[in-house]
Amino acid sequence: GTRWISARPAFLLPVRVLGALFRRLFLTRLRALHDAGRLAFFGSLTPLAERRAFLRHLSPVRKKRWVVYAKPPFAGPEAVLAYLSRYTHRVAISNSRLLRFDEAGVTFRYKDYRKAGATRQQIMTLAAGEFIRRFLLHALPRGFHRIRHYGLLASARRKDHLERARRLLHVAPAPPGDPPDEPEVQPTCPCCGGTMIIIEVFERRYQPRAPPPSLLSSGASAP
Incomplete structure (x- = not known):
């Protein structure tokens, strides 16, 4: 079907062209990938390996309108940048979430966002092949880059470059605002997956001391 966007009429033509x-x-x-033999089909999709069947399968898609779907973020562009900055340089899964690897497969922790509290942390076991398949879905093809900066944002001096550009354009600097509130990350127990509460943190060079023994435990007689 057709997907629409909420926009002014002046923006409808560029969206349709795009x-x-x-x-x-x-x-x-x-x-082109199909003609080069670089697409593989399995199961019920095996007949699509034949070129005419593949073209018939794509024929309805050519008649559909592909419309860019876009809408303004609820919390503004600052919240979007704060959200994306936490994921741009991360791998698909960190080593701390991997629990074990044995004959049953790969066991790891994941978050079920449909649940709240300590039950959000769940444990899943996948076969090694399925785990690798899901992991490789996050790997970019050759020639693609996660982040690429051009022009004023290309070097480590982009802050100085942007400040100079604002001065040349006589643009007033944006007023400093409070950073977006981020949820506090609570550590999870490696055994049960529940949320741990930090009571006290000891410095590395010191050992925690036990409470002083009572008179009864020291062997003294009670009055």
Whole structure:
């Protein structure tokens, strides 16, 4: 079906052009991959390996309108940048979430966001092949980069460059605002997966001391 966006009429034409352009490029390159034998089909999709069947399968898609879906973020662009900055340089799964690897497969922790509290931390075991397949879904193809900066944002001096550009353009600096509130990260127990509460933190060079013994435990007679 057609997907619409909430926008002013002046933005409808660029969105339609962008949708048609993306549809043409996507389908053309998908067909090129099929002709080069770089697409594999399994199960009920095996007949699509034949070229005519594959083209018939894509025929309805050519008649659909591909419309860019976009809407303003609820908390503003600052919240979007804060959210994306936590994921741009991370791998699909960290080593701390991997629990074990044995004949049953790979066991790891994950978060079920449909639940709240300590029950959000769940444990899953997948076969080694399925685990690798899901992990590789997060690997970019050759020639793609996660982040690429150009122009004023290309070097480590981008802050100085942007400040100079603002001075040349006579743009007033943005007033400093409070950073977006981020939920406090609570450590989880490696055994049960529940949320741990930090009572006290000891410095590395000191050992925790036990409470002083009572008179009864020291062997003294009670009055």
